[in-house]
Amino acid sequence: MPQVTIDGTTHEFEPGAKLLQLCLDAGTEIPHFCYHPAMSVPANCRQCLVKAGTPIFDRETKEPVLDENGEQKINFGPKLQPSCSLDVTDGMVVHTQLSSQEVAAAQADNLELLLINHPLDCPICDQAGQCPLQIQAYKYGPEGSRFEFAKVHKPKRVQLGPNVVMDAERCINCTRCTRFTAEITETHQLTIINRGDKNHPMTAPGEVFDDAYSMCTTDICPVGALTEDYFRFQARVWEMAKTPTISDFGSAGINVDVWTKNNEVLRITPRQNLDANEYWMPDAARLIYETYNEGRASGPTLNGTPTTWEAAAREAGRMVQEAGSDVLFLGSAYATVEDNYLLMRLAEAVGAPAPQFVDRRGSQADDGFLVSDDPAPNTEGCLRLGMKPVDPALLPSAAASARLVYILQDDPVQAEVLRVEDLEGTPVVLHGTHVTHRTPATVSLPLAMSVETLGTYVNRDGRAQLLRPAKMVKAMNRSLLMAVGTGQSRNDRVGTPFDRWHDEANQVDCLPGWATIPQVAAALGVDLTFKSPAKIMAEVSAQPAFAGATHGAMDLLGVPLETEDADVPQITA
């Protein structure tokens, strides 16, 4: 394999590699702004300069030319070169800022230039704390500035579209945002306007930046020029805790970071996973952040009256026992594999028919990218467990003839597969998430949402991915906290001194299915106790359809599951 020497260390590389990416992969940071691995390389920020040379060969003999020490002579051109666009060639010798004073000085020069017209309003800038310009200016920039003139003024607080606000003075013209709309979503909604130091991105006159993925530009903007409208001035980034997890928005299995403070979800940003969402997520998947905070079902109830978890579980257990095999169990494509699995086990224990679930595939338009035709995150997980979609034609009569309807998470009334009338006279046990739930419940055992639990979703491509709890729930006792797993519970790593995660004010009184279903089962003498959801998944992964999908293996990026048709029951419409 061809080799390149970077700061004295030799690396092998695949032909076609660009130097910056190679250095980043090899763990050598080179400051940069405009380069983004998913887009074209304009080499316009000029921050990633390095000194690169190639070996000199004798024209006639084609032998390498050696210097007096017998070392191969290297031809370093007269200019420093941007590493992002530089093709690595065999024998190339590279000096980054780590081994060349000249390179370090040039990088500092460039940062000085980047900052001369920059407003430096870090104290009021939402990007501060996660700002590549701020970070790299501290790391690689000059001590101060020699610029003694009025800065250029450009438009501020420009509402580019419903979700993105621009401060053009902070823009460093890296063109990441315009390339995003040109190359990723191909809406071409943004372009740079004006010339020189008056440059900034803009929409065409009269056009609105309403790209369904518009907020991705705020993720990739290396400064605070583009910010999410909903998150402006909501919190400083260092005040929040950031949890890597999976979005419950649709079946694409979007990897996200959920940003929380005081047990409220304030922001959701995409997390890189090249096998799932790459670097992106639709705006709609961010704007659901409020659903985790507001209108939550909190505290168990019995016939609408608050009660204790013990009493509610005991009552639910009694009702299941009474109904015996006449329970209609409904699982959910919104619930985790673990919770659905426990529900199946419960149904099996009482001899009831296996749970079914409401299949939402085809209920919305597929945008060909990350919004699929399925708004539910775990349809594939349900199918792999062997659960069958409900038949809307048969469900009402099944509900009417059942002695108990037991619902995990889903809302069949809202989904229009049941009417409230169909349930008249049939008691309902419900693990629901919101007070707006339209299916009436006799016993309500509020359920933790995806941001509060540990569990598994399987996306449309059969990728099993792990949910991690980003916020605390009130009823979570110490043993359950431990069950959440070392290094993952808020208890273990809540880091920011500004985050009052232990404050109960915003904690929802709810429990994950894997905590409540065993409680209900216990009330009827069935032991479904697992030490943790990881243990449940260890058992599930013994099934061929889930082979390999342990929590440990899924970790941050998930596990692709076998997709042999035999393993996955297919639905015929």
Next chain:
Amino acid sequence: MADADTLLTGQSKAGDWRSFERVILPPVRDLHKIDVYEAEADGYKALKDVVRDGKFDPKGLTDEVKASGLRGRGGAGFSTGLKWSFMPPVDPDKPRYLCCNGDESEPGTFKDRQIFEYNPHLMIEGIMLAGYAMTIKTCYLYIRGEYDDYIQHVQRAVNEAYDRGYIGKNILGTDFSMDLVVHAGAGAYICGEETSLMNSLEGRRAYPRIKPPFPAQVGVFGMPTTINNVETLADVPLVVNRGADWFAGIGPEKHPGPVLYGISGHVNRPGVYEYPTGMLISDLLEVAGGARGGKRIKAVVPGGSSTPPLTWAMAEPTTMDAETLREAGSSMGTGGLCFLDEDTDMVSFTRRIAHFYHHESCGQCTPCREGTGWLEKCLARIDEGNGHTRDLDLLLEVCDQMEGRTVCALADAAAWPVRWGIKRFRDEFEAKCRPTAFASGALGGDGATEQTGELTPTGVPTT
């Protein structure tokens, strides 16, 4: 600059220039009309000889142009025949393009417009020959947007040539076909940079592209492309008609040919003058009627605003060809000379140029976008009498931060006049500055004298 003794002799290298017969802009009335061009200037003879009568095959024509020594007249002075030979072998599935660069926007440069106005068919014929040499089927003629009258004027000439069968399908009954599209420029200086021009043609924002890939590999619409200046292409029919030897015999060996000198500034008769390359700058001053009002010339910008200014002492013995000018410490550029007399305030002059580049930087890359503004603001302060001598060193450092670190050459073009203006006229700059004072006695004095070491006691620069 090793050959100093051999080049800077103070002798004209333009031969018997006083009896030079104009060939690019011959004194023929109504030459822009195709009938006149055909009847009185051997019009389209070269095209007929080559395309119809087989005087050269494509490779032969390229070699002839190479042998003529013709170098690009757009600024960089690259060998035209060599550039043509960089085009990859013809791939029938891939269109390939020729761009004729008529964006002419550099201050002090106004020669292409004379060709548009007085001899457009010479350029058109050159375009067709170049297309033939490189087996190209489409040429875009990109004319500066502000040249609205010329765009229409040239379009009329193109239409005439279409009607006579010199452009279009089966030219002169052969199987060579080529179209020529006149395109109005987007109204910015940067559109003249070759890769920026290509983006502009494609309807994109005129941001220059990084190289590699070079236009011959990936040019307009991603296809192999050659780009030449208007005057460069206008020289091609002359090479064909009169032979490479004739062309190579005009002016100095390494940079031969007739050339249009655009002369401006403090002279009695500014204008465009056609002479051989290698003219003494002092002869060109004479040609332009000498300095206005009998003043002394103090400085000369030899090739458009981006080329470093020369003091008169440096310019006087210098001839207008790439090698000599490089040795003299400037560049041939576009051959647009600007003479500045003794009353010129070099600070104001430099400031004005800096303003232009600040205004015209496309803004794509950091050093140019930010540096051009910094240069202008700093020069304005000095010009207004509020600068300090330390500002001069700062200016030189900002130039260091810009040069050679950008996507295109505009940043260099912006930095050079400032760097060399200060270096060569530092006494004038210092005279406008307040001395830099330091509080500490240990530092003392100006603190900005490092660069002034080059000055002789009389203030006459050594470089």
